[in-house]
Amino acid sequence: MERFDKNKDKYVDYTELITYLSKRFAPQQLKRVAVAFNHFDKDSDAMLEYWETKQAIFYLGENIAAENLRFEFDKMDDDQDGKLIFDQFVDLLCTLKKKKGKVCEKPSNCDRVEK
Numbered sequence: 207m208e209r210f211d212k213n214k215d216k217y218v219d220y221t222e223l224i225t226y227l228s229k230r231f232a233p234q235q236l237k238r239v240a241v242a243f244n245h246f247d248k249d250s251d252a253m254l255e256y257w258e259t260k261q262a263i264f265y266l267g268e269n270i271a272a273e274n275l276r277f278e279f280d281k282m283d284d285d286q287d288g289k290l291i292f293d294q295f296v297d298l299l300c301t302l303k304k305k306k307g308k309v310c311e312k313p314s315n316c317d318r319v320e321k
């Protein structure tokens with residue numbers, strides 16, 4: 207989580223997280239991603255397991271072969287507990303968008319791939 211921790215107090219506050227995320231997503235899209243995350247987090251542990259992630263990804267309109275998703279999921283899951291926290295889920299989405307040749311660094315680019 208250090209990459210979010212702008213003031214180096216070892217604590218990522220909401221503002222830092224939102225600042226980071228807003229560089230990648232337009233506000234409406236970020237909201238949609240957050241809604242999808244919460245909706246598919248069936249056991250409400252603030253993490254998405256693989257099958258929850260898969261449903262959320264498809265819900266958000268990303269079309270990806272299951273084996274590719276599994277690969278990207280495992281890459282993102284750096285502590286290998288089989289679950290993604292919200293920012294990893296966002297990273298995963300960005301990775302998937304990049305793979306399709308869309309760069310996801312500016313919100314406007316993200317908007318363009320929005321269906």
Ligand SMILES: [Ca+2]
Pocket residue numbers: 246247248249250251252253254255258
């Ligand atoms: Ca969960």
Ligand SMILES: [Ca+2]
Pocket residue numbers: 283284285286287288289290291
């Ligand atoms: Ca994990």
